[in-house]
Every structure is written in structure tokens, then in C-alpha cells.
């Protein structure tokens with residue numbers, strides 16, 4: 074079935090990405106509800122929509138426990154001071170959560186069920202680190218492990234790199250490019266349109282106005298010196314007979330003899346804190362309220378992929394979305410392929426046969442960080458801003474997802 078939805082993107086905003094480390098990151102003192110609430114209030118102020126008209130607020134977050142538990146969407150609506158009549162729902166599609174929230178909003182509008190929706194995501198990795206919900210990668214279901222014994226994402230990334238025959242230098246070169254592109258984007262204020270400075274709710278003082286992780290002084294030599302991050306993890310014995318995580322992953326791929334651990338702090342996405350959101354509206358709402366849409370959602374897709382390799386979903390998800398849109402990869406002007414790990418971007422780019430110069434033109438998570446549930450909403454905003462800045466028409470945003478999944482959304486300017 075082809076998709077030709079009239080779900081319009083009205084505006085997008087995000088916080089800067091703070092370093093996702095307790096005590097070190099500038100946003101680590103801010104409650105995640107407050108991060109997102111500040112984005113919602115900024116969107117209300119600058120976009121001028123009527124908050125009481127919002128049919129729902131859809132929020133992605135991965136670690137939905139503690140401060141990010143208790144339906145963070147609804148509590149954020151209240152924290153933002155929006156009318157109590159505005160509902161909120163939280164979802165978890167791991168790293169694809171932010172894109173998923175926006176896709177669900179677009180579907181709700183396309184179906185005629187909703188007219189005005191705010192969707193996005195939030196993650197404070199400094200306050201709720203990866204794994205904070207206690208579920209591990211598989212909820213510790215021993216029966217499931219007999220079918221698929223899933224491993225943490227760093228092991229999957231190294232397994233992909235090994236099987237694709239990537240060498241460390243290739244991964245580091247991609248990381249260096251990400252840093253350089255992010256540095257140019259920051260220098261030229263390309264993120265300015267979407268950025269909302271985060272203030273301390275108690276004092277009103279600005280705590281972070283720009284992305285905190287990029288290292289503009291990164292060099293290939295510096296990257297080459299970093300130790301691989303997942304060696305020790307791979308050697309951890311967790312199997313029923315003391316098998317290590319590396320051995321467990323390899324047992325699913327007998328043609329690969331050993332995992333080469335190539336991903337480091339430099340060529341992996343950084344831990345981050347932040348929030349992002351997008352305002353979407355129906356054609357009727359746009360017309361009746363004189364809103365000026367910036368783009369429409371042209372197509373969306375999700376796929377499942379191998380759960381052990383875990384991170385190979387972006388290519389098939391992109392192909393599926395392109396097919397639904399009646400487009401081919403060459404029709405896409407700009408690609409945002411989430412830089413969860415360098416191998417993911419290399420593998421997706423080559424699988425789709427796309428021009429690397431169209432990919433992540435303003436850098437990505439290796440430089441900027443990846444606040445899990447928030448990143449998708451941030452990437453959609455970044456793609457939208459860049460389409461306008463560069464005078465281009467179409468963008469495809471895709472992400473790899475835990476459990477072996479991929480998600481893609483195609484944006485088209487109107």
C-alpha cells in the first residue's frame with residue numbers, strides 16, 4: 074500500500090545534547106520531565122498553536138523507570154503547564170522511540186483521528202543509565218534465550234564490523250568526519266533554529282545552550298589511540314555453560330571465528346541527555362488555523378532484522394519506506410542515519426548504495442551524542458532545518474533499534 078499522508082510537520086525544537094554522565098554533564102541536574110517540558114513550552118511560544126487543541130502528546134523514552142517512569146508524557150504535559158485536558162502517552166521502541174512517536178502522530182493524523190499532535194522523545198542517560206529499567210536486552214527470559222540469545226549492542230556493532238571486514242581506520246575516519254561536520258554546523262549556527270537553551274527550573278539560569286559533546290579538535294591519531302570499548306564485555310561469561318558474550322554471539326554465525334573489537338569511545342555514539350519534539354497537524358487544522366507547514370511526512374516504515382546482529386535494520390526499513398513512497402534511494406536529498414556506531418552507518422550506506430556526501434551532513438551521534446529516546450525527534454528537526462537551509466526537498470531519517478529492528482521516516486518539504 075502506498076502512503077501519501079497529509080500529516081504536516083509544523084515545527085520542531087530540541088534541547089542541546091548534554092553529556093550523559095552524572096556530575097559531568099550540564100543537564101545531569103535537570104529532571105527529564107523538565108527537559109521535555111522546556112521544549113514543549115518553547116514550541117508553544119514560537120509556533121503559536123493553541124495548546125488546548127493538542128489531541129495527544131506522544132513521547133518516546135527507553136528507560137521508563139524512576140524519573141522517566143510514570144508515563145513521562147502525561148507528567149510532562151502537566152509540568153509544562155499545558156491544559157489538564159491534553160493527554161499524554163509514552164512508548165518504547167528502544168533507540169527508535171523518538172521517530173516512532175512522530176510516526177504514530179503522523180498515522181493518527183493521516184487516519185483522520187487527530188488534528189494536532191506533539192510528538193518526540195526524552196532521555197536523561199546521566200540520571201537513568203542504559204539498562205536502568207532492569208530488563209537487560211531480553212527481560213532475562215531463559216526460554217527466549219534458547220531461540221535467540223541476544224547480546225549488548227556494542228558486541229553486535231563489533232560483530233557487524235568483523236563480518237563486513239571493516240578495519241579500525243575506516244571507523245575512525247567516519248568518526249573524524251562526523252566531528253568535522255558537526256564543528257562546521259555549530260560554527261555556522263545550523264542547529265540554531267531548533268535549539269532551545271535549557272534553564273535551571275529553580276533559578277531560571279541557563280545551564281546549557283549548545284551541544285556539549287563535540288570535540289572539534291579530534292584527530293585520526295587521537296582516535297587511533299583509544300582502546301576498544303567492548304573487549305571486556307565480550308569476555309564476560311554469561312551463558313549457561315560459562316560461554317562469554319562473544320562466544321554466544323559467534324554461535325549464531327559459525328562462519329565468523331572471532332569478533333574483532335573495533336568500536337571505541339570515539340567511533341561509537343556518546344551517552345547523552347536531552348529532549349526533542351515536533352508539532353504535527355492535519356490539512357484541515359492547518360487551513361483553519363492559518364499555520365504554515367514546513368514539511369509533510371511522506372512515508373514511514375519499521376522492520377525486524379536479525380536480533381543478534383541487532384543493528385542492521387536501517388537499510389531494510391529505508392527500502393520499505395521508499396517503496397511505500399514510490400521513491401528510490403536516489404530521490405532522497407539528505408539522509409540521517411543514526412550514528413549509533415560507525416559500522417552501522419557504513420553498512421547502511423553501502424547496502425543502500427547511497428552517496429556518502431548526502432549522509433549526516435551536519436555530523437551525528439559519534440560527535441553529538443545519542444540521548445536514546447530523544448534522538449529520533451532531534452534528527453527529524455535537524456533534517457528539516459537542513460532541507461530548508463540547503464534548499465533541498467526530501468530527507469530520510471533512519472535508526473537501528475534494539476532487539477533487531479529498524480525505523481525510517483521520509484520527510485518532504487511543502
Ligand SMILES: CC(C)(COP(=O)(O)OP(=O)(O)OC[C@H]1O[C@@H](n2cnc3c(N)ncnc32)[C@H](O)[C@@H]1OP(=O)(O)O)[C@@H](O)C(=O)NCCC(=O)NCCS
Pocket residue numbers: 168226227252288291292295296299302336337338339341342343344413414443473475
Ligand atoms: C562507547 C562507550 C562505552 C564509551 O564510554 P566512555 O569510555 O565512558 O566514553 P567517553 O565519551 O566518556 O570518552 C572516554 C574518553 O575517550 C576519549 N575520547 C572520546 N572521544 C574522543 C575523540 N573524539 N577524540 C579523542 N579522544 C576521545 C576521551 O579521553 C574521553 O575521556 P574525557 O571525556 O575525560 O576526555 C559509550 O559511549 C557507549 O556505550 N556508547 C554506546 C551507547 C549505546 O549503546 N547507545 C545505543 C546505541 S544502539
